[in-house]
Amino acid sequence: MSAPASSREAAERVKKLRAEIARHNYLYYVLDAPEIPDAEYDRLFRELQELEARHPKLVTPDSPTQRVGEAPLKKFGAVRHEVPMLSLVNAFTEQEVVDFDRRVRERLGLEVAPGILPPATLTRPCVSQVEYSAEPKLDGLAVSLLYQHGRFTQGATRGDGETGEDVTQNLRTIKAIPLHLYGKGYPEILEVRGEVYLSKQVFNELNRQALARGEKPFANPRNAAAGSLRQLDPKITASRPLAFYAYGLGKVQGGVMPDKHSAILAQLRDWSVPVAREQKVVQGVQGCLDYYRDMSARRARLPYDIDGVVYKVNRLDHQEQLGYISRAPRWALAHKFPAQEELTGVLDIEAQVGRTGALTPVARLKPVFVGGVTVSNATLHNQNEIDRLDVRVGDSVIVRRAGDVIPEIVSVVRERRPPRTRPYHLPRQCPVCGADVVRAEGEVVARCSGGLYCPAQRIQAILHFASRRAMDIEGLGDKLVEQLVTQKLIETPADLYTLTLEQLAGLERMGEKSAANVYGAIQKSKKTTLARFLFALGIREVGEATAQTLARHFGDLDAVMEADEATLQNVPDVGPIVAAHIAAFFRQRHNREVIQRLREAGVTWPGVQRTPAARLPLAGKTFVLTGTLEHMTRDEAKEKLQALGAKVSGSVSAKTSCVVVGRDPGSKLDKARELGVEVLDETALHKLLRGAD
Numbered sequence: 001m002s003a004p005a006s007s008r009e010a011a012e013r014v015k016k017l018r019a020e021i022a023r024h025n026y027l028y029y030v031l032d033a034p035e036i037p038d039a040e041y042d043r044l045f046r047e048l049q050e051l052e053a054r055h056p057k058l059v060t061p062d063s064p065t066q067r068v069g070e071a072p073l074k075k076f077g078a079v080r081h082e083v084p085m086l087s088l089v090n091a092f093t094e095q096e097v098v099d100f101d102r103r104v105r106e107r108l109g110l111e112v113a114p115g116i117l118p119p120a121t122l123t124r125p126c127v128s129q130v131e132y133s134a135e136p137k138l139d140g141l142a143v144s145l146l147y148q149h150g151r152f153t154q155g156a157t158r159g160d161g162e163t164g165e166d167v168t169q170n171l172r173t174i175k176a177i178p179l180h181l182y183g184k185g186y187p188e189i190l191e192v193r194g195e196v197y198l199s200k201q202v203f204n205e206l207n208r209q210a211l212a213r214g215e216k217p218f219a220n221p222r223n224a225a226a227g228s229l230r231q232l233d234p235k236i237t238a239s240r241p242l243a244f245y246a247y248g249l250g251k252v253q254g255g256v257m258p259d260k261h262s263a264i265l266a267q268l269r270d271w272s273v274p275v276a277r278e279q280k281v282v283q284g285v286q287g288c289l290d291y292y293r294d295m296s297a298r299r300a301r302l303p304y305d306i307d308g309v310v311y312k313v314n315r316l317d318h319q320e321q322l323g324y325i326s327r328a329p330r331w332a333l334a335h336k337f338p339a340q341e342e343l344t345g346v347l348d349i350e351a352q353v354g355r356t357g358a359l360t361p362v363a364r365l366k367p368v369f370v371g372g373v374t375v376s377n378a379t380l381h382n383q384n385e386i387d388r389l390d391v392r393v394g395d396s397v398i399v400r401r402a403g404d405v406i407p408e409i410v411s412v413v414r415e416r417r418p419p420r421t422r423p424y425h426l427p428r429q430c431p432v433c434g435a436d437v438v439r440a441e442g443e444v445v446a447r448c449s450g451g452l453y454c455p456a457q458r459i460q461a462i463l464h465f466a467s468r469r470a471m472d473i474e475g476l477g478d479k480l481v482e483q484l485v486t487q488k489l490i491e492t493p494a495d496l497y498t499l500t501l502e503q504l505a506g507l508e509r510m511g512e513k514s515a516a517n518v519y520g521a522i523q524k525s526k527k528t529t530l531a532r533f534l535f536a537l538g539i540r541e542v543g544e545a546t547a548q549t550l551a552r553h554f555g556d557l558d559a560v561m562e563a564d565e566a567t568l569q570n571v572p573d574v575g576p577i578v579a580a581h582i583a584a585f586f587r588q589r590h591n592r593e594v595i596q597r598l599r600e601a602g603v604t605w606p607g608v609q610r611t612p613a614a615r616l617p618l619a620g621k622t623f624v625l626t627g628t629l630e631h632m633t634r635d636e637a638k639e640k641l642q643a644l645g646a647k648v649s650g651s652v653s654a655k656t657s658c659v660v661v662g663r664d665p666g667s668k669l670d671k672a673r674e675l676g677v678e679v680l681d682e683t684a685l686h687k688l689l690r691g692a693d
């Protein structure tokens with residue numbers, strides 16, 4: 001779109017763009033049915049931003065571009081709720097729901113008081129059923145959004161129900177909240193009430209990031225949502241993708257709203273205010289209970305956390321007739337799911353060793369019924385998390401199990417701590433194999449260093465050892481390795497070389513021919529290179545490139561095995577963390593034994609010419625490979641280039657020295673041409689590799 005010349009044209013274009021963006025917001029946030037890809041939406045958005053930048057007079061506070069921008073506050077102002085924000089009465093059993101429905105019908109005169117007629121049962125057909133709006137009970141925090149003439153002007157938290165905090169500028173950053181109502185016919189003043197929440201996905205991601213940084217994770221999505229909304233700096237709120245669902249109204253003035261709750265929600269949707277899709281109209285108490293059961297079953301699969309469902313009498317005249325009791329309406333009921341947090345005791349703390357050697361502390365708990373199941377273990381993630389909670393054996397703790405999430409310890413009840421408890425530390429030796437546990441500086445995860453020997457890591461270690469870029473044993477896939485390990489035919493990679501043809505042929509689903517092939521592949525793999533062998537050992541942080549640099553730097557295996565951390569750090573690209581992992585690996589007696597046995601079995605490699613990396617012919621050059629090569633695989637080409645000191649990267653940039661192009665190259669070739677980077681075909685590559693030899 002060419003830039004509009006006059007400011008009148010600009011004003012028109014701005015108006016059109018806003019209308020279009022508003023429609024796409026409606027399709028995306030309310031109907032969950034976007035019509036255009038994100039990139040197209042971004043293009044419209046950018047065009048609006050550019051026009052507004054060129055014509056600042058056209059900027060309005062409800063423009064979709066104006067979500068962030070305000071400076072941090074010193075403190076939140078107070079907002080009085082003209083219509084108080086109430087809470088709900090809770091029910092935990094079906095009987096309580098039956099009682100609620102009976103009270104509603106009695107008060108509305110739809111049911112004759114008990115004693116006069118035989119008591120109502122669930123099965124008796126009932127002519128005077130009440131219609132309810134059944135809704136998920138979202139686990140976030142309640143807010144009120146004030147729209148004046150369709151424009152979002154003020155937003156507040158619930159606070160104590162009478163007065164809340166002014167969080168307008170933070171609410172503006174939530175993309176699901178329209179800054180201007182869509183369409184027509186809204187009252188002059190409309191106060192929308194609903195819940196600000198975090199999707200499970202966003203919550204898990206925030207916690208994953210917090211844990212990776214060694215920080216404290218949020219205990220639950222509600223805390224995370226509240227913590228994110230109550231930030232004085234709106235930029236922080238903007239960085240946490242919060243969401244919003246409306247569930248009702250506050251003050252309404254200067255307009256007419258429908259006379260049923262469900263119709264009000266439908267009307268809000270039409271004005272682009274999101275409402276949970278799971279909201280549904282149901283008939284009578286049986287309809288409510290069916291809804292509860294259905295939502296319990298769907299709970300784990302919902303994209304957001306719920307702690308129950310809410311039933312609301314649908315007719316507003318009935319709601320009015322029923323009125324309020326203290327601070328809750330008589331026309332609504334929250335039917336809660338079983339508690340997701342319970343108190344229990346820590347019987348023990350154990351360290352579990354995963355397939356990659358990572359040690360995860362797990363609390364063994366006194367079995368407790370929480371979130372609908374009996375829980376007797378809870379993960380403690382890592383040592384940082386243990387330190388943060390200061391969990392000790394013997395402690396009383398609060399355990400949480402939310403939906404499909406693994407049970408977690410939320411906090412320790414300090415007042416109940418028995419005397420003489422001690423802080424817990426992960427063991428220094430692997431509980432499975434006894435090798436040293438290493439936690440490199442700056443890393444959160446502690447790991448067992450007995451990679452070649454540790455039974456917990458066996459299958460993973462052997463698969464890695466045999467993989468194509470390591471020892472390259474064709475046909476030794478995961479099913480086969482699993483069988484070999486579970487039948488105790490092998491324990492370490494060294495045992496592969498003592499396997500007999502008969503042992504292999506005797507395995508399930510193994511024909512004679514394939515047994516012979518695998519046997520042959522094992523024998524063939526004995527002739528390898530030092531770099532491949534080092535890579536095959538599966539030392540933490542030692543990838544192919546590092547293995548090659550190590551081989552080149554030290555020249556033979558014994559030198560690598562004897563090197564201390566300081567010596568290792570002289571190798572290019574080896575920093576303190578990698579050096580610590582390498583040294584710890586070779587310190588383990590069992591690892592050394594396995595290596596010894598591998599050598600005795602006949603695993604050999606040609607001697608390596610020691611070359612300081614800087615003097616290699618392609619040192620300092622970066623290559624990119626694209627397309628299919630005829631005479632070697634891309635991996636082989638990569639390895640050969642690396643052996644000559646080149647770096648091989650996946651993407652073309654100004655720093656790329658050369659792009660090697662095979663058959664059917666992709667966009668990397670275009671990029672290379674664009675940047676004027678040298679391009680080589682396969683013949684030229686072979687020449688280069690030969691010439692450099």
Ligand code: IVH
Binds near residue numbers: 087088138141158
């Ligand atoms: S209606 C007068 N509907 O639950 C009725 N509340 O325990 C006021 N909540 O403060 C609330 N989902 O934060 C209503 N579909 C829903 C809800 C819901 C979650 C929260 C809300 C309220 C609390 C009361």
